Amino acid sequence: MTPPALLWLLILAAFLGLLVFVLRQRRQIHQIERLLDDTHGRLERLQLHFARFAPEDVVERLTEPSGDLIASRRMVTVLFADLKGFTAMCDRLDPELVLQILNGYFREMSQAVTAHHGRVTEFIGDGLLALFGALEPNPWQAQDAVLGALTMREALARYNVTLRERSLPELEVGIGIHRGELLAGVMGNEELSKFGVVGDTINVASRVERLTRELAADLLITEEVRSQLDSRFRLRAMPAVTVKGKPEPLKTYQVDGVSMTAQPA
């Protein structure tokens, strides 16, 4: 082979080598871009899902580089619901059937809460905790919570019809609603954390729910909730009862129903 031919061959080999290198780099860049797009998509979906459990501003702050979170005090209406006599039912029925009944119940109740601007934040055994006004300001939170509870009552009646048709035992629920200031923020440690609320309002709502058994009622609200309702709501005052942690007896009202036509002020 003559020297010029060898030189041309070397130039060609170098060119081909460079071409292969450029093409590889391009392919790698495309792969990285696809990976980045995919990661962005996942992050976006994660943010969207997470926004169901925590306020938007909290999610935004969590995804920012600093990730600082400030706890805030919010006026929140708390709804506690618990099934009456469900533990005894669990002992009698097949576990799979129990779970099926419970999941159907939770689905119906969650829909009723969501339809009235509330969020179910926790299922505790056969009980559920729903918050109104915790994730975004809601000036009608007390009214929404009571309307949500009334819808839960109607939904349960319909659900019981389906249970009866399947020769299954019917469910009975007790609902307690209270309103007050709560501390909201992300709580926990590095391994396990969640957006949540803490404060006496939660305890009071839970105690009001327990009073439904003592007072043979199904939907009780406190004075703090009653003061936010107008004359369309049909309420019945219940005897004041002393509860744990409260120096004064707790005054509650049974909600019988609501007329959707406005009454003269």
Next chain:
Amino acid sequence: MAQLLNEIEWDAPLVPPVVVPEWETEAKQRFGGSSDYLRRVAPVPWLREACASWVLCPITELPLRLADLMFLVVSQENACRYCYGAARAHMRMLGYSERVIGQIEREIQLAELDEKDQAFIRFCRNLARSNPRPARAQRDELMRLGFSPLQIKEAAFLIVAHCFSNRVASFLALPPVVTYERLGRSFLGRLLRPILVTANRRSVPVPANFVAPEGAPFARVTGALAGLPAAYLLDRTLNGAFDSPILSRRIKALMFGVIARMLECSFCQPESRKLLRSEGFNDEEVDASLASLSSPKLDARESAILSWVRETVRYQPSQIQKRTRALSEAIGPQAMLEAVGVAALANSTVRVAMLLE
């Protein structure tokens, strides 16, 4: 949380396009023609006028580049399939690559933007979202970064003008203009770019030094836009809306009151109360109506509107479209159309009132 274009659920349109001959003639003279969007809102004169003129408001203070970014960011924030698709196509025509648009859509930190642009986009998102409305500190930050007070006011109006269009298009589920969206990506679109961009950036002649007369609805909010063409547009739309005979003034004032209450606006709440007083409501009746979202003074149609309007502040398109369809069945399409316009206007007015804080 902002969604991407293909994630937005969108229903079938709630209203058909309607050809109103006098409007067609006027639109041809003033804007070069009507559009499918404008024909669908044509049965309500003040609404079609606002839909046509707000987006054509002359931009006198802000750089056009920022106004273009705002169009994309606000439409995305409001999850308006119609406007978001159009904004993307517009950005493509301006020469932005899919990659850069994607970065702006996904995370402002990833976009190749400087601190000033990032702060501006944050302001756009926060005002559009208003959970809560941007505080004075955010406006101060924009000033520190070099924006003038007039630029911030103009930005605020342009953001709420997009919010207005987004709400009208979303509530009525207007069909996306797919041909225009495709044009943005096509060779023909690139070829016609200069013509299309010029056409998109045209504006309507509007007086710049307008001062709202005392006693006009929400005159203080309009006053906050003094020195900008926006003041005239907002005032004319507010007057048009309140003077329209399709819905009563009292329900419109109550709709403003509900939205002002929800967005905790200390200026618009007393302003709606003032309007309600002139409609024969005493203070106790105003309080009771706003606290219960009902009033014995309202008829069945008005009661349906009052319980619907709170849903217009924060919404998912598919849900609000279902609720608006139900409202239309309850009160009729023309009344629904005006209710949609008033709700969109109230949301924009209360949002822009943050300039007074």
